[in-house]
Amino acid sequence: MTLQVVIAEDAALFRAGLVRLLEDRGHQVCAEVADGDALLDAVARWHPDVAVVDVRMPPTHTDEGLRAALRLRSEHPGTGVLVLSQYIETRYATRLLAGSAAGVGYLLKDRVADVAEFAAALARVAGGGTALDPEVVSQLVRSSSHAAGLATLTTREREVLALMAEGRSNAGIAAALVISAGAVEKHVASIFAKLSLPVSEADNRRVLAVLRYVGA
């Protein structure tokens, strides 16, 4: 499936690499910009499926990418937002996920190196799904105020929970942990039971439920 993408990234080298990566996979890069305002303009103009946004951009080089991403989330709900950063900030993650986890992603820039996984994450966000960096998930879980509930999970169940929070489907989790889909289903059911979360089929609601639970 061809996606329409807008890229906001101030490092020209990395931006050029991203463009090449996306075009190699048959996606269409409508616009590549280097700051938050230009990103908002480009999205308003092109209505892309997804915007890839660097957190730190001119002029202040702090979090203007994130602020632009938050505005995109409220002003253009049809456009998925995949935020890239060299650091993971739990606060940024919670701000991004506030309200809804639909069509949002937050990944370390390093993840781009695993091209296939990055492309899958991008497609997931464009389709209204979620893509959270494992680092984000582990930080959220660590900072969770409900550690007591998490303590009742087995190691394997924690792994499944983390992958679930990243936005993966049962099949994706099974592939990542090299176990059968049936085993994953069993673990998921057990996690939901232990954390008393409502069972649901949609990936997004699972992510949302998990994030709610870990206190994001």
Place this chain on the structure above:
Amino acid sequence: MGSTGPASPAVNRVPGGRPGHPVAGLARRAVRAPVTGRALRELAFCAIEGPLGLSVLVAVFALPALGLLAALLAGGGAGTAGGHPRGAVTAYGLVFVPLLLSLLVLVPSGARRFAAVHRGLAARLLGEPIPGPPPVRHGRGPARWLAATLRDGPGWRAAAYLLVKLPVAVAELYAVFLAAAGLANLTYPFWWPFFRNHPPGVRLGPVGALTPFGTLWVATFPGTFAVFAAGAAMILASPWLARGASTADRWLIRGMLGPGMLAQRVADLEQARALAVDDSAAILRRLERDLHDGAQVRLATLAMNLGMAKEKLGEDGQVPDPDAVRELLDAAHRGAKDALAELRSLARGIHPAALDNGLADALATLAAGSAIPVDLQAQVPVRPARAIETIGYFCVAELLANAAKHSSATRIEIRVTGRENVLVLEVSDDGTGGADPAEGSGLAGLAQRVAVVDGRLDIVSPPGGPTRITAELPLRVSTS
């Protein structure tokens, strides 16, 4: 004034010298001296400081005298009642001793108030802002209050100033007398014809005129010209006396009414600490930024290129597009080398490895990399502390970079010498000069960093050049 207060880092800027004036200029200055703004301000200072300084005498003598008077009155009463002369002495002791003691308590705080007035006058009229001493820290309870009051060093120093100042106050008053009486003497020839136009044969008493050598009695009109001349001389002399007296007073005020050497040192150190903390925070911020925007981006791009190449290689040995793979690997290879170069320069910016062998080696490496030819002579008999070497190295590095950027010099000389626990780094160039720390050329920041370790930076850079900048650093950061 070339003095540097605690707020300004130790920058001493020497402007390009002006051509000297011959004797004619000196004479012109002598005539103009009484009417320059500075002379008038100094005279005003003397006019206020003189009486103010002498007024202390009133306090010194009047209060005990008051005590004596009270005692005598009390003693007199006792004397009429009991007829005992010893009663007067006893009563005097009863009143005078407590009075003296309470006076002791009042002296430091009272003197502090006077000191504030004197400092204010010096700041306003002499343009010499002198920071006051820190306030007394009174503990809780009357005993501690009393102890703190009696041990108030700056307060007692202020009291000592009031006494030491007495002769200066006399000189100040004398300067004012010279100016005022001189001015009055100048008027004699002008009013004489109007008031002394008596018919011949009438003898009037002579009129007195005040001069430094006593009263001059004049009886005739020509005599008034002598008074006029004396007045002119007094007017001409008064600004110099006023300057001498106010300068002496300024020294006294600076030395005795300032915050004190220890307090001043504490203030300087506090400022140096703030600078050091700010500086290191700024360095870390810049380092993070350089890493984030440089090496990290390069490595992320490199990983991305390798990821794409790996994907293009496929899994089954078939490579559908070897050219694209080669291109991606090329880019990755380039990226890896760039990232290495970037990390290397970053590491050198943190700590040049050559410094481990001493400042001379490091500076030789630095000089070799300069775009402008550098003549380096380094002779450091005693090796300075590592921190000092690092500061010295970055000083020279920044001065070299400055010269390359702004001076359009063709030659740079670096001299490194050591003398009496001081490391002297001198960087001079034959460029266009005009380097000014006030113009944000990084010199102010450099001076601050040097000041953190009690060093100093001297800048000689007249417009047109040449520029010579000397940094003096102690060989050790701490003397203890």
